[in-house]
Structures are given as structure tokens and as C-alpha cells.
Amino acid sequence: GDSVTQMEGPVTLSEEAFLTINCTYTATGYPSLFWYVQYPGEGLQLLLKATKADDKGSNKGFEATYRKETTSFHLEKGSVQVSDSAVYFCALSARGNKLVFGAGTILRVKS
Amino acid sequence: ETGVTQTPRHLVMGMTNKKSLKCEQHLGHNAMYWYKQSAKKPLELMFVYNFKEQTENNSVPSRFSPECPNSSHLFLHLHTLQPEDSALYLCASSDGTSGGLSGANVLTFGAGSRLTVL
Secondary structure, three states: OOEEEEOOOOEEEEOOOOEEEOEEEEOOOOOEEEEEEEOOOOOEEEEEEEOOOOOEEEEOOEEEEOEOOOOEOOEEEOOOOHHHOEEEEEEEEOOOOOEEEOOOEEEEEEO | OOOEEEEOOEEEEOOOOEEEEEEEEOOOOOEEEEEEEOOOOOOEEEEEEEOOEEEEEOOOOOOEEEEEEEOOEEEEEEEOOOHHHOEEEEEEEEOHHHOHHHOOOOOEEOOOEEEEEO
16 A cells, blocks of 8 residues: 655754655555644644655755655755754655655754 | 634543544635544544545544534544543644545644543
8 A cells, every 4th residue: 555654763953954854655656745744732734745756845945856766755954943843744645635644753953 | 713723632531431522624625634643653544524424434443433514523522442542633624626636635734632541
């Protein structure tokens, strides 16, 4: 079945460091890919998405490129801030409105 | 209010209690979902409703009983729960018609109901 694998955390970085959170997926067909973020005490919010191969999703300085050849959708940010501390979820949507999530990666940014 | 609202935010119950979680969305969406979020596990899809009809039950034990009286409201009725059911229960909604075969369905989540079963 469809699945998403993302790197285990927590990831701890200093402010202004470069961030990469790896995400790979397994799916039949051509899924849409998403990154959601969950700040402490809140629900998940859509961060960015890509709907076809080679698409790049971007928002708030975060980027991810849909790589069909490597079945990956890695999240990157050039300079993280303390306010980026949260849990990041990679997800895919392949059939209808069913979303499959990865386990989440905790990001901690120190000042 | 806008967005997806869940109540209560926190709930503590014994194994013999009966309680309910409520979810309300004011986005005009026609699909609603219950997810379970446990520590160190991926989010687990529990139920999906489209236009008030249940379209997915992901092998959820019968001690969880969903109800969707209209497209704006979703309930999760709880009875005879176990301690391992303690988790954050997240409600979400989407405009299901925007997904379809393209699969580009964006969910809007509530803040969750933190459930503790003693």
C-alpha cells in the first residue's frame, strides 16, 4: 500500500542553520505530495504541496521538489528561525481524498 | 468562528465512561475526517465522511463510533475505552471535490482533543 517514510528526529539546529528533512514515498500512480507543520498545542497546517513530478512547492522560506525518479520530497530551508520549531509531516494523496502521513520529524531550533 | 473547531480540547475519562468529541467546520467543506495521533507513530486515519456518508472506516474498534449529522459537524462517540486509546484526536475537513483523481486534496485540521483514558 501507499506509505511515507521520513527521517527520525528530533533534529536540533542553531538559528540560521540550513535545514533538510528527508521524505521518501511508495505509491501506485502519481500521488500529490505535501508537507504539513504542527506547532505546539495546535493542529496540522499545510506548509506546501506539489502535484506532479519536478514541481517545487514553497512557502515561508521552505521548499520541496517532487522527485519521481527517487520518489522523494525533501524539505529544505536555507536559514531556520526559533519560530520554525515544530513537528513536520510529509504526506501523500494518491486516490481520492485519502491522505497518508509519515511519522513526523521534530525540529528544535536554538537561539 | 472560522476554520475547524474541536471540543473539548482536553478530556480525561475512565474505561467505563461514555463521552463524545465534537468537531465543527465553517469552511463549506463536504468531507470530514477523524485522525488519531499517538506518540512516535504516524497519524492514523480513522474515518472519512463525504457529504455526510461514511466512506472510510480504517478497521477502527467499535468502541469508537462516529456520527456526521451534516456536512459541518462530526462527532466521535467514545465508550469502554482502553488506556492505549489515549492520544490526540484530530478532526479535519476538505473540499473533497477538489481532489478526485488528481489527489491534490488539502486538509484543514482542528487543534485536536487530547484524550486520556485512566
